[in-house]
Amino acid sequence: SSGFGEWGVDECLDSLGRQGTEKCIVIGIDSGPGRMSEYNPYDYKATKGNANAYIDFIVNSLKPYVDKNLRTMVHKKHTFIAGSSMGGLVSFYAVMKYPDVFGGAGIFSPSFWIAPAIINDLDKAGKKMHSKLFFYAGATESTTMLSDMQNVESKLKSLSHSSLLEQVDANAKHNEAAWRKYFPVFYKWIMRK
Numbered sequence: 001s002s003g004f005g006e007w008g009v010d011e012c013l014d015s016l017g018r019q020g021t022e023k024c025i026v027i028g029i030d031s032g033p034g035r036m037s038e039y040n041p042y043d044y045k046a047t048k049g050n051a052n053a054y055i056d057f058i059v060n061s062l063k064p065y066v067d068k069n070l071r072t073m074v075h076k077k078h079t080f081i082a083g084s085s086m087g088g089l090v091s092f093y094a095v096m097k098y099p100d101v102f103g104g105a106g107i108f109s110p111s112f113w114i115a116p117a118i119i120n121d122l123d124k125a126g127k128k129m130h131s132k133l134f135f136y137a138g139a140t141e142s143t144t145m146l147s148d149m150q151n152v153e154s155k156l157k158s159l160s161h162s163s164l165l166e167q168v169d170a171n172a173k174h175n176e177a178a179w180r181k182y183f184p185v186f187y188k189w190i191m192r193k
Helices: 009-018 051-069 086-097 118-128 145-159 176-191
Strands: 080-084 104-108 132-138 163-169
Touching: 009 176, 051 086, 080 086, 080 176, 086 104, 086 118, 104 176, 118 145, 132 145, 132 176, 145 163, 163 176
Parallel strands: 080 104, 104 132, 132 163
Antiparallel strands: none
16 A cells, blocks of 8 residues: 555455466565665666665565565566556566566556666667566656657567567556556456466
8 A cells, every 4th residue: 555545456366366367476565765766777866776776685685585485486487576657667677687587567657757778778688578568557647658658668579579568548647546457457467378
């Protein structure tokens, strides 16, 4: 949950599980006032980008701990990351940085506007990415949200054999209600064999 509402991931997964959709383990990582720094791979104005440390923590500390202590399927094809806004940006970056760890990502309303250099890094990393990537944006979120996202998608398509699914809601704004609405679409698609 957050101060702005929640995605309802637990309720969604309970409902989908009762319908026969494959179940999973969800690890939620809280974010705080350092989100703009922790989730950005690049320095922005006076804010230092610390996403490398955040992603390294997930890959080198959190995932090994989870794999040791829970009944996980450790292979890349069973390991996904998802987030919205800055979380969408860092989720995409995680797959770019660790294409052998993350088999897919839910990239909801990604803040690519704050990280234009990601296109240049994608030139170097895109060929190594063979993942399932779900892109979502609301057409009324900002003047550049959709075009920024589609530029990244287009570049990725030219470099990679990743499987992409784009969902655009013509009326949706940048909020938890929209991400809640499209989370089941993402989950059912990403879990499909």
